Amino acid sequence: MTMISYQKRSRALESPYCKFLLGFLVVPFFVSAVYNNYLGMLYAILLLASVICAFYLKSVMTRQVFHQMMDLACLSSLGCAGIAFYQKWSAYPTAADYRPVSNFSNANYYGMMIEFVVLIALYRIFTNPKRKTLYMTVIGINLASLYLTASMSACLGIFCAVMIFLWMKKQYFWMAAFLTAAVSFLLLSFAFPAAFPRIEAIDSTFGQRLSVWAGSIRGIQQHPLLGQGATAYQMICGIFGTYPTFHSHNLLLDVLLNYGLIGAGAMGFYIYMQGKLVALRMKNHICNNMNILLISAFTAVLVHGLTDVTVFWIQTGMLFLMIFSSTGIHASYLEWKLRLPQAALLPHYPPELGMQPIYIKNERAI
Numbered sequence: 247m248t249m250i251s252y253q254k255r256s257r258a259l260e261s262p263y264c265k266f267l268l269g270f271l272v273v274p275f276f277v278s279a280v281y282n283n284y285l286g287m288l289y290a291i292l293l294l295a296s297v298i299c300a301f302y303l304k305s306v307m308t309r310q311v312f313h314q315m316m317d318l319a320c321l322s323s324l325g326c327a328g329i330a331f332y333q334k335w336s337a338y339p340t341a342a343d344y345r346p347v348s349n350f351s352n353a354n355y356y357g358m359m360i361e362f363v364v365l366i367a368l369y370r371i372f373t374n375p376k377r378k379t380l381y382m383t384v385i386g387i388n389l390a391s392l393y394l395t396a397s398m399s400a401c402l403g404i405f406c407a408v409m410i411f412l413w414m415k416k417q418y419f420w421m422a423a424f425l426t427a428a429v430s431f432l433l434l435s436f437a438f439p440a441a442f443p444r445i446e447a448i449d450s451t452f453g454q455r456l457s458v459w460a461g462s463i464r465g466i467q468q469h470p471l472l473g474q475g476a477t478a479y480q481m482i483c484g485i486f487g488t489y490p491t492f493h494s495h496n497l498l499l500d501v502l503l504n505y506g507l508i509g510a511g512a513m514g515f516y517i518y519m520q521g522k523l524v525a526l527r528m529k530n531h532i533c534n535n536m537n538i539l540l541i542s543a544f545t546a547v548l549v550h551g552l553t554d555v556t557v558f559w560i561q562t563g564m565l566f567l568m569i570f571s572s573t574g575i576h577a578s579y580l581e582w583k584l585r586l587p588q589a590a591l592l593p594h595y596p597p598e599l600g601m602q603p604i605y606i607k608n609e610r611a612i
Contacts, residue, residue, distance in 0.1 A: 248302040249295055258302035261574070263519050270512035271297060274505055278475025286475030286504070292560065293476070300567035304574035312536070312572050313373070316366045319565065320384045323363040327391045330356065334394050345396050350561060357400030358556040360392045361546045362565050365407055369539040372415065396442070398451075403550035411542040454489045455496075455553060461488030462499040466506075473506035476558075493558075497551025500558070523573060536572040543569050 248254045259265055271294050278286030326348040333346035345353035367381040367388070374381075392400060405428050412421040435442035458479070465474065465482040474481065479500070483490045494500035501510045527537050543566055547557045556562055 248299045254302050255298065257305045258298050260305055261301050262523075263516055264297075264301050267512060267516045268294065268297065270505075270509055273472065274475050274509065277472050277506075281474045281478075281481070283475040283478065283481060285477050285480070289476035293558075296560065296563055296567065300564075300571060303568065303571040304577075307571045307574040309533070309575055312575065313370070315568055316370060317374075319363055319568075320367050320370065320381065323359070323384060323388055326350075326356070326359070327387045330391045330394055346391075346394050348391070351559065353395040354397050354399065354554055354556050355559055355562055357392060357395045357397030358403070358546070358550055358562045359565065360388045360395070361400055361404045361407060361550065362543055362562070362569065363388050364404055365411060365539060365542050365546065366569070368408065368411055369535060373535050398448075399550045399552070399554045399556075402552075403546040406549045407542045407546035410545045411538055414538045414541065454491075457489040458483075458491060458495045459499060461486045462494040462496070462503050466499070466502045469506060470502075471506045471508055473502065473504045473509060476504050478503050493555040495554055497548070497555050497557070500555045520570075520573065523577070527573065527577075532576050533572060536575070540569055540572060 248258055259268075271290070274293075275287055275290035278284070278290055330346035330348040333348070334344065337344035337346075346356070347353050348356045350356040350359060364385050367384040371378050371381045392404065405424075408424055409421060412418075412424065461483055462479060464486055465478060468482075477492065479494050480490075480492060482488075482503075494503055498510075501513065505513070524537050524540060528534060547566065550556060557566055
């Protein structure tokens with residue numbers, strides 16, 4: 247709808263620097279075609295559609311709609327957990343080490359979804375304390391699901407993200423409690439390796455990662471400027487004889503391999519400008535809880551991205567972009583400042599916006 251409808255597409259393209267980013271996202275389609283990377287061509291269209299959709303969501307987002315979306319994500323996760331529990335139970339007699347995937351592509355994608363949902367539930371505890379019991383139940387069930395997936399990358403990602411969230415909320419007691427629980431879990435995993443079978447496979451898993459990273463670096467060296475399109479690693483692993491898998495198992499290497507220095511630079515510039523927008527929102531006390539949620543989710547993406555690439559998928563990517571859409575709430579004045587940094591010295595909105603900036607320290611009053 248957002249790609250076909252002129253009205254919706256126009257609304258989506260009002261965000262600062264979005265046309266700049268979309269211009270670069272068109273290029274991978276043609277790059278993939280040059281290298282006969284047909285799957286990469288399809289992914290390029292999917293990525294373009296997802297980003298345009300996210301920009302439209304950002305342009306129409308309100309606090310009420312955002313909270314309804316977040317609550318729906320929490321409730322949906324309970325159904326996903328039920329599927330995962332059933333998969334584990336049914337496979338256990340014949341394959342005790344089976345990692346349930348729920349309704350996702352693999353266990354690692356499910357692990358990233360769990361990271362986001364736990365952060366969302368934690369966010370809703372602070373913004374909707376009347377339903378604290380529900381959100382704590384969501385967190386507990388999803389952590390149990392995370393144990394079943396045995397995704398070590400997701401465990402590290404969720405630990406760092408939750409610590410960042412609690413630190414930004416100044417919840418130092420709960421930071422200490424969560425750190426204690428994480429350390430206890432780590433010690434138990436070494437004391438009882440049978441309960442955590444993937445701990446013993448760290449050596450072989452890391453060896454596979456090294457092989458993948460070596461192949462990715464060689465592929466980047468071949469085509470450093472524009473890359474070879476999405477899913478390029480699947481094409482080069484056979485050429486270099488490295489471990490066969492879907493992607494580079496490192497977010498930075500995968501972006502460089504797929505989109506080259508030019509594409510990675512464009513994405514990096516857009517992320518930097520959005521970081522400035524979030525900083526302005528924090529400085530002006532606009533939706534601080536949402537900003538903390540976004541920063542924590544981005545932390546999870548970066549940490550998980552050290553050893554895996556799970557955010558570049560329609561389920562994980564769109565949930566992250568839904569969290570990102572919160573930056574569109576009360577954004578007109580700040581986005582105007584983002585376009586014209588020198589305008590930050592002016593006390594009023596530009597006349598065409600027709601309203602004055604609002605500074606409210608208690609975000610519940612907005």
